[in-house]
Amino acid sequence: MSDASHIKPATKTAPISRGARIVDVLKRDWQLYVMLLPTIIWLLLFLYKPMYGLQIAFKDYSVFRGIANSPWVGFEHFETLFNNDQFIRAIRNTVVISFWSLLIGFPVPILLALLFNEVLNQKFKKTTQTIVYLPHFISSVIIAGIVIAAFAPSAGIVNTAIRALGGDAIYFLTKPEWFRPIFIGTGIWQEAGFQSIVYLAAIAGVSPTLYESAVVDGASRWQMMWKITIPSILPTIIIMLIIRIGNILEVSFEMIILLYQPATYETADVVNTFIYRQGLQGGQYDLAAAAGLFNAVMAFTLVMAANALSKRYSRTSLW
């Protein structure tokens, strides 16, 4: 009979510390972290370091005294902002423009991707794709120039058409009621094609056998689009929606600056253009910082809420 008493029980190895694990991972994948480094440096320099300057939103900031030596004023700038009709108007305009941009502009790239997916002629597909992607690569200044020229009261193509149909020329860019449709339409024209690439990539990832199986089951192309393609790309749509909601208060600032004028401030002035005018043109950096901070906190809250809702109802979320 063998004696098992000399056999040592298996010793438990000490758990590896978190620090040691991190060192192991860094050693193993150091090449990846080296590649990541420029992005981290960029983030620290251009997104985190400037946060130090956010404190001027709570200070009576003077360029000569500097950030550190300017006296604290608490929420004074926020009170000033919320007592300022122009700021309230800017918030309202931001929300209205963003809401309509989201409502009309968000589905357009999805529709474009679905349409491209249905095009069987490859040559036609590539040509139309190139045409709709193109505006994205044109500078905002040129896009604004095209819009101004198109809506010009005398020789603009739109007014020429209106006159040809017997109507009177409309001074589109000086009328507040026309600013939002023109701005939102321009944004869709410029970006919808390029944004459709994400959805086209998602569609390309749908297994072809799902369609083959549906074909054998008797599904039409229309049914396949509704019952397979759209549900399959829904997680991508939701992710893009969350990102878009996070940027809802970041209305295309350059385009508004290029298209608006005092006559259209009533519907065109948004938080970012307000900040630009107060901060850079008016020299009220502290007030502009308060407005910017308000904007950022609102965006952060929105993206958190959208993510939580999406996680709860669709199992899809950013984190």
Add this chain to the structure above:
Amino acid sequence: MSGVQLDGIIKRYGAVQVVHGVDLNVAEKEFVVLVGPSGCGKSTTLRMIAGLEEISDGEVTIDGRMVNRVAPKDRDVAMVFQNYALYPHLNVADNIAFGLRIRRESKEVIASSIDEVAGILGLTDYLDRRPADLSGGQRQRVAMGRAIVRRPKVFLFDEPLSNLDAKLRTQMRAEIKRLHNRLGVTSIYVTHDQVEAMTLADRIVVMHDGRIEQVGTPMELFMNPVNTFVASFLGSPPMNQVTAKVEKVGSDFVGVFAGNRLPLARLGDLEARVGQDVVVGIRPEYVTPATDGVKDQVRIELDLVETLGSEALLHAMLADAPFVIKADTTTAASKLSDVTGFTIAPELIRIFDGETDLALAGQDRPA
């Protein structure tokens, strides 16, 4: 008669022809397995039957109706795919009901059909789950449920078990066979796994390079392969093939190779091949291992013994080619490493022409 008939079907992709005039008759309720190596055209043939690939030439007839220009949905076939093709956003019940909803069946019919199919396939407890929450075997069952719920005339299976592990594959294989016995629907099944083909099929169709090599029952193909390709494709391990020169000794024939003289059956066809090379096919399970002292053994150089439990595979070299023997471990497990050769009854040897690789006439055994 819900049989399937293929008459000289051809598939071309541009100038490249991948299926070269396949003729096949699948009888009603028959389970036919198309088997062959990758790229042999078996899946393309199946997809032509389903209507997922256009037929370049020839005719496909289902249930007596030529379907070359009939849309897949109107062929009354159901297909099970290798990767299941389950809709990830739908739960099991909705996946099963997908085809019925497309065909606008009533809610009552859909509900009762789901219940019936789920009962048959053991999916009743999983109807609310999504595919991501199911195991591989359960997903495969859902895929089959989606096929059988429509009560089609023909089932088409495109390597449905390839994504499963070995144990599950064996289990699902039996379930497919049971299901076929129960439903009695004409089935065409594509696989590259000869074990699946042997166990499932009423008849096996061996394909190679876009052509049918042989059609027959599993045992017919195993016992009487028409050529060296079929011989090497069916059987696990495959049939050993050795090139030997035919000599006549009195009224008997022997195959001479690497200093060995292997007695061959008295075939009329061998008479004309005396002095020529033939391919001698020897099934690993038909030989009797021999140790030193056994007379008239064919000598081998034993290289490796793989013990599988009740049996073992002896890997050896014979005439500079690999040679495998399947041996019983229960009788002489400890002696397997002492094996020096083998003996085999002449009637168990399959002889093929040395040039055409076709089996010689007159040697078929009852399957």
